[in-house]
Amino acid sequence: EAGVAQSPRYKIIEKRQSVAFWCNPISGHATLYWYQQILGQGPKLLIQFQNNGVVDDSQLPKDRFSAERLKGVDSTLKIQPAKLEDSAVYLCASSLASGGTRAHEQYFGPGTRLTVT
């Protein structure tokens, strides 16, 4: 099966600019996650969608970050305006809806490496 797709793979912007990342999850996966991975740290969940509804966005800096999953498939994560501390890899993951052992497994995309200068 095709994996989680993300684009772009790399992005360099100046502080105060805007940027958007795109994610296409595995077909049939109802749950989609965005993680932020700062260099030298483990991934931190930013937002979780179940279909097109938000399940958890408690760690999303809502003053500058936004995300949507309009049709319950693809998702975009936006940063506006970007700060230097937003430099990180942004990982998208997906999983089946809850229920059953396989539902525990999250599949990750390759990530988008953002550098803010």
Place this chain on the structure above:
Amino acid sequence: AQSVTQLDSQVPVFEEAPVELRCNYSSSVSVYLFWYVQYPNQGLQLLLKYLSGSTLVKGINGFEAEFNKSQTSFHLRKPSVHISDTAEYFCAVRAPGAQKLVFGQGTRLTINP
């Protein structure tokens, strides 16, 4: 809330030597435990998981991990490493009924020839 501590940020070993990557967790409830591997410029790949049952869990690429409830640990082991095992390894926990993964800081495994 759950938290994960990976006790070593870097572990250098020689090829064909055994390795253990340490992971301790903190939680007020029972948890599910995971190890993920991240190769350079790639996303995370699941190595193995503990949900219930046998405390010794076998995963891909010859890795295994043992769940120790009394010590709240889930250490990852491999009896003989290969150059291709060079990567970053992440331990993660998840509360039953939740889907949010909480990751440790990662351990960089470097294999020397």
